[in-house]
Amino acid sequence: xxxxxxxxxxxxxxxxxxxxxxxxxxxxxxxxxxxxxxxxxxxxxxxxxxxxxxxxxxxxxxxxxxxxxxxxxxxxxxxxxxxxxxxxxxxxxxxxxxxxxxxxx
Amino acid sequence: xxxxxxxxxxxxxxxxxxxxxxxxxxxxxxxxxxxxxxxxxxxxxxxxxxxxxxxxxxxxxxxxxxxxxxxxxxxxxxxxxxxxxxxxxxxxxxxxxxxxxxxxxxxxxxxxxxxxxxxxxxxxxxxxxxxxxxxxxxxxxxxxxxxxxxxxxxxxxxxxxxxxxxxxxxxxxxxxxxxxxxxxxxxxxxxxxxxxxxxxxxxxxxxxxxxxxxxxxxxxxxxxxxxxxxxxxxxxxxxxxxxxxxxxxxxxxxxxxxxxxxxxxxxxxxxxxxxxxxxxxxxxxxxxxxxxxxxxxxxxxxxxxxxxxxxxxxxxxxxxxxxxxxxxxxxxxxxxxxxxxxxxxxxxxxxxxxxxxxxxxxxxxxxxxxxxxxxxxxxxxxxxxxxxxxxxxxxxxxxxxxxxxxxxxxxxxxxxxxxxxxxxxxxxxxxxxxxxxxxxxxxxxxxxxxxxxxxxxxxxxxxxxxxxxxxxxxxxxxxxxxxxxxxxxxxxxxxxxxxxxxxxxxxxxxxxxxxxxxxxxxxxxxxxxxxxxxxxxxxxxxx
Amino acid sequence: xxxxxxxxxxxxxxxxxxxxxxxxxxxxxxxxxxxxxxxxxxxxxxxxxxxxxxxxxxxxxxxxxxxxxxxxxxxxxxxxxxxxxxxxxxxxxxxxxxxxxxxxxxxxxxxxxxxxxxxxxxxxxxxxxxxxxxxxxxxxxxxxxxxxxxxxxxxxxxxxxxxxxxxxxxxxxxxxxxxxxxxxxxxxxxxxxxxxxxxxxxxxxxxxxxxxxxxxxxxxxxx
Ligand code: HEM
Ligand SMILES: [Cu+2]
Numbered sequence: 001x002x003x004x005x006x007x008x009x010x011x012x013x014x015x016x017x018x019x020x021x022x023x024x025x026x027x028x029x030x031x032x033x034x035x036x037x038x039x040x041x042x043x044x045x046x047x048x049x050x051x052x053x054x055x056x057x058x059x060x061x062x063x064x065x066x067x068x069x070x071x072x073x074x075x076x077x078x079x080x081x082x083x084x085x086x087x088x089x090x091x092x093x094x095x096x097x098x099x100x101x102x103x104x105x
Numbered sequence: 106x107x108x109x110x111x112x113x114x115x116x117x118x119x120x121x122x123x124x125x126x127x128x129x130x131x132x133x134x135x136x137x138x139x140x141x142x143x144x145x146x147x148x149x150x151x152x153x154x155x156x157x158x159x160x161x162x163x164x165x166x167x168x169x170x171x172x173x174x175x176x177x178x179x180x181x182x183x184x185x186x187x188x189x190x191x192x193x194x195x196x197x198x199x200x201x202x203x204x205x206x207x208x209x210x211x212x213x214x215x216x217x218x219x220x221x222x223x224x225x226x227x228x229x230x231x232x233x234x235x236x237x238x239x240x241x242x243x244x245x246x247x248x249x250x251x252x253x254x255x256x257x258x259x260x261x262x263x264x265x266x267x268x269x270x271x272x273x274x275x276x277x278x279x280x281x282x283x284x285x286x287x288x289x290x291x292x293x294x295x296x297x298x299x300x301x302x303x304x305x306x307x308x309x310x311x312x313x314x315x316x317x318x319x320x321x322x323x324x325x326x327x328x329x330x331x332x333x334x335x336x337x338x339x340x341x342x343x344x345x346x347x348x349x350x351x352x353x354x355x356x357x358x359x360x361x362x363x364x365x366x367x368x369x370x371x372x373x374x375x376x377x378x379x380x381x382x383x384x385x386x387x388x389x390x391x392x393x394x395x396x397x398x399x400x401x402x403x404x405x406x407x408x409x410x411x412x413x414x415x416x417x418x419x420x421x422x423x424x425x426x427x428x429x430x431x432x433x434x435x436x437x438x439x440x441x442x443x444x445x446x447x448x449x450x451x452x453x454x455x456x457x458x459x460x461x462x463x464x465x466x467x468x469x470x471x472x473x474x475x476x477x478x479x480x481x482x483x484x485x486x487x488x489x490x491x492x493x494x495x496x497x498x499x500x501x502x503x504x505x506x507x508x509x510x511x512x513x514x515x516x517x518x519x520x521x522x523x524x525x526x527x528x529x530x531x532x533x534x535x536x537x538x539x540x541x542x543x544x545x546x547x548x549x550x551x552x553x554x555x556x557x558x559x560x561x562x563x564x565x566x567x568x569x570x571x572x573x574x575x576x577x578x579x580x581x582x583x584x585x586x587x588x589x590x591x592x593x594x595x596x597x598x599x600x601x602x603x604x605x606x607x608x609x610x611x612x613x614x615x616x617x618x619x620x621x622x623x624x625x626x627x628x629x630x631x632x633x634x635x636x637x638x639x640x641x642x643x644x645x646x647x648x
Numbered sequence: 649x650x651x652x653x654x655x656x657x658x659x660x661x662x663x664x665x666x667x668x669x670x671x672x673x674x675x676x677x678x679x680x681x682x683x684x685x686x687x688x689x690x691x692x693x694x695x696x697x698x699x700x701x702x703x704x705x706x707x708x709x710x711x712x713x714x715x716x717x718x719x720x721x722x723x724x725x726x727x728x729x730x731x732x733x734x735x736x737x738x739x740x741x742x743x744x745x746x747x748x749x750x751x752x753x754x755x756x757x758x759x760x761x762x763x764x765x766x767x768x769x770x771x772x773x774x775x776x777x778x779x780x781x782x783x784x785x786x787x788x789x790x791x792x793x794x795x796x797x798x799x800x801x802x803x804x805x806x807x808x809x810x811x812x813x814x815x816x817x818x819x820x821x822x823x824x825x826x827x828x829x830x831x832x833x834x835x836x837x838x839x840x841x842x843x844x845x846x847x848x849x850x851x852x853x854x855x856x857x858x859x860x861x862x863x864x865x866x867x868x869x870x871x
């Protein structure tokens with residue numbers, strides 16, 4: 001198993017670094033524009049992009065076994081399950097037209 | 106460590122070096138990296154907590170013999186049932202099978218010399234011990250009265266008991282289980298012996314794999330939830346505090362995101378034990394091997410989608426409740442698959458009437474009742490009546506005690522010869538298994554009726570008309586206690602006086618039965634080469 | 649493999665339970681990823697709490713965020729990104745077992761990590777000065793939204809937990825550094841550096857999300 005011999009090169013690391021720096025500046029810049037609700041979308045989009053780059057290149061997942069992909073994916077998937085099912089409650093609390101919560105308006 | 110150096114191939118009649126006689130000093134135990142010794146350390150430690158939790162349980166049953174609260178004040182009662190639950194869940198049930206029998210068997214069953222990270226394994230035991238000490242300090246120093254669920258705002262704001270210390274202990278116990286789960290996942294992925302494909306793995310290994318997934322994916326969420334609770338209670342941070350706009354129900358979401366999957370941590374391992382024992386008892390391959398294997402993984406995954414069924418009456422949105430209710434019905438399917446397949450395995454098997462068989466039958470019956478009553482509770486409308494009554498208490502005891510504890514005891518009886526190299530008197534095994542089964546049903550079946558009639562859980566005073574059933578329950582609890590004490594006695598006896606166990610006393614299949622009893626330090630003299638499926642018991646006529 | 653592990657002659661760094669180096673390395677990497685899964689879900693509890701309260705009280709969150717210093721947060725983001733680069737380089741060098749270069753990159757990574765913590769310290773003390781620590785020193789100036797304390801509880805909880813991970817990281821880094829200096833790692837046996845790198849990058853990723861979620865909202869406060 002000679003997996004590390006086809007890992008990323010120094011050049012790729014530098015490119016990744018440049019991209020991360022660029023996105024950092026970009027996200028600050030965008031924050032000062034008024035995009036309405038899209039400010040959040042863009043900020044999160046950029047953060048996800050940065051995270052993906054780090055995972056793929058710095059953390060070598062792009063060059064790793066299927067199992068590593070599966071593991072990284074499982075972590076994210078179950079995180080989304082937590083978000084989605086918890087939010088499902090909060091989003092739908094008002095739908096019945098009765099005040100279901102005493103705590104949140 | 107020095108233990109490695111000895112030569113294990115001594116002459117035929119000299120006593121073989123095995124993991125037990127390979128060093129006797131305290132240090133050789135407390136610094137061991139051998140998964141089998143760590144399993145033994147765990148068996149001893151969880152037995153202590155089982156006894157402590159049992160003590161609190163008997164106090165509860167004593168108090169409930171009479172409708173008045175005459176034995177203790179309601180404050181004390183709150184502490185007693187809380188500490189019973191916390192100790193039993195976090196310090197006994199979660200580690201019960203994985204950290205002991207699982208720790209002992211998973212590496213052997215996959216044909217490895219040890220777990221992938223022996224030092225991490227030892228660390229997990231030490232973390233557990235520290236957690237246990239903190240928990241004991243909390244108990245001795247006044248106890249805790251929040252229930253094992255730690256619901257806010259009671260736990261964060263109002264309770265006057267040792268919440269932070271106990272939460273810390275639960276946090277650490279969880280961390281210890283994460284380390285165990287991590288070790289299992291890696292070991293099962295990378296350490297299988299040549300020829301040991303995924304579908305040749307014993308079902309015990311599959312169920313521990315599924316358990317480990319839950320440990321990895323769920324336990325961190327209870328950890329962070331307890332951290333939030335500690336920050337809120339300790340520093341006055343606001344996360345769940347309604348005064349700051351926080352929502353106490355969010356605590357319940359986070360808590361049950363772990364704790365529903367965690368109930369499967371407390372049942373999947375015993376399902377693995379059952380699969381091994383059913384095959385051996387019936388002398389047949391487990392019916393529908395693939396289905397049983399995948400149902401473990403399905404339970405682990407689906408188990409994460411149903412937590413809201415604990416919150417039907419918590420002000421959770423009714424729509425979310427409906428979704429949770431429907432998915433809860435689905436999650437019963439894989440459990441049912443297992444039960445059907447075990448039954449099908451027994452069908453036309455040539456049943457062997459040893460102690461393990463008694464546990465198999467007991468388990469099948471009790472788990473069935475527990476699982477089916479779970480379906481009552483998952484029906485949202487019915488649960489409004491049943492929620493927080495003794496019906497729920499009976500439901501989960503049927504599964505956790507009737508299931509996991511039966512599985513633990515059964516497994517201990519099944520693998521005891523392997524672990525200790527000694528045999529116990531089988532007749533006593535059968536007697537105590539029967540006592541456990543009878544005592545258990547007498548204890549908990551009346552609680553279904555009590556709950557249905559409306560007796561709420563967690564109160565020590567109740568109307569007179571509930572007394573008959575409560576006395577029956579307390580009576581059953583005494584029989585149950587006897588059923589637990591007897592094995593404690595004869596198993597301990599067998600260590601010193603029991604006859605020497607053969608390598609394969611049950612004529613069972615599996616790598617653990619091919620090595621010696623007790624196994625050598627590195628489990629096998631030669632790395633095994635696996636050439637056949639699990640449970641090749643051959644045609645029944647031969648036996 | 650008929651022979652007992654201890655009697656076999658045995659590659660440098662191979663633990664007794666493994667058959668060969670690739671198996672050991674694979675186990676280490678998978679083990680670390682398993683651990684990172686737990687870390688994802690651990691921080692996930694914070695993020696879920698954030699998500700829910702943020703969607704209920706956007707204005708309290710804008711307000712809280714406007715109390716944070718985007719410049720310091722931005723500098724810290726950059727510091728961590730550079731440290732991720734140096735860490736990646738240390739791992740890269742470990743594949744050829746170049747001891748000296750590994751040590752240089754590890755030192756750089758450590759210094760950057762400390763820089764992050766120092767900056768964080770200054771940020772925290774300014775929050776203490778302004779009375780923005782819920783429960784402990786809580787007396788925000790002027791009028792403020794009733795749920796401002798929720799935001800700052802999350803701010804301190806999340807960045808505090810992240811900083812704790814940095815501290816642990818620097819501790820581990822020191823250990824890896826000492827081992828490198830002792831010449832433990834070779835081109836064949838370098839898994840500890842590699843999996844430590846995974847941890848370090850993960851901590852960076854958490855910050856990549858914390859920065860926009862906590863700091864950048866404040867720019868929208870007026871709307
Ligand atoms: C067969 C599938 C199962 C179903 C459909 C099911 C359903 C439910 C439901 C709906 C409740 C909530 C009742 C209420 O609080 O009103 C509940 C409670 C509970 N169940 Fe189950 N369950 C199942 C299996 C299990 C298993 C396998 C375990 C444990 C090993 C378990 C342990 C518990 C516990 C501990 C509680 C009560 C927690 C508490 O409030 O203290 N259940 N179950
Ligand atoms: Cu549940």
